[in-house]
Amino acid sequence: MTAVRVWDLPVRLFHWLLVLTIIGSIVSAKLGGNWMEWHQRLGFFALGLIVFRLVWGVVGSQHARFTSFVRGPSTVWQYMREIKRADAQHTKRYLGHNPMGALSVIAILTVILFQATSGLFADDDILMRGPYADAVSKQISDWFTKLHKLNSNVLIGLIVLHLLAIGFYYFVKRENLVKPMINGTKSATDEELQAVLPETPRPVWLAWAVVAVVSALTYAVVARPFW
Numbered sequence: 001m002t003a004v005r006v007w008d009l010p011v012r013l014f015h016w017l018l019v020l021t022i023i024g025s026i027v028s029a030k031l032g033g034n035w036m037e038w039h040q041r042l043g044f045f046a047l048g049l050i051v052f053r054l055v056w057g058v059v060g061s062q063h064a065r066f067t068s069f070v071r072g073p074s075t076v077w078q079y080m081r082e083i084k085r086a087d088a089q090h091t092k093r094y095l096g097h098n099p100m101g102a103l104s105v106i107a108i109l110t111v112i113l114f115q116a117t118s119g120l121f122a123d124d125d126i127l128m129r130g131p132y133a134d135a136v137s138k139q140i141s142d143w144f145t146k147l148h149k150l151n152s153n154v155l156i157g158l159i160v161l162h163l164l165a166i167g168f169y170y171f172v173k174r175e176n177l178v179k180p181m182i183n184g185t186k187s188a189t190d191e192e193l194q195a196v197l198p199e200t201p202r203p204v205w206l207a208w209a210v211v212a213v214v215s216a217l218t219y220a221v222v223a224r225p226f227w
Helices: 009-031 035-059 073-083 099-121 138-171 190-194 204-226
Strands: 002-005 185-188
Touching (some): 009 138, 035 099
């Protein structure tokens, strides 16, 4: 087994910052009151994180790019059939996201993106008013408010499924998915390494450039109207 770099630093920072942001958003929404101001700020930050991940999924390192892990229905179905087997050797191992993990990533990114975007137009008439609530009619704003609340339950459901999947891989498949997201490396056989294209590291300045552009746009378009 050889240690191989899978998750670059931008992906790992994005992952854990998003975890903290979503936890903070859920807690602040439950607390209500003055905490709703922080709820909105965390929503802006979550939106910036998602936009960064979408951009990094195009220009980032090999395993960060969507083209490296988003696969067709036949591959997903085949993987679902294989993973039911007790013997892990019969399940094809992926160094990056496996086909089911890819679906989870796309689903979570989509749901969080919609949650953050809908919050911009929401207005509950009590505690929360999005910076663009006045840009649409009251009827549409109320519609976004309802969807924002409903979508929060969808997000919590996806998080629970994500945690259950991590537990399944750890206890059943004997594969730790959390550790690589901390140190960035996985152990791979020579056969697995031969099936993967050589990694082309992305320069650090590229990640910081994406962060700078996304941060500036998020502040100018989303956060600035709020303040």
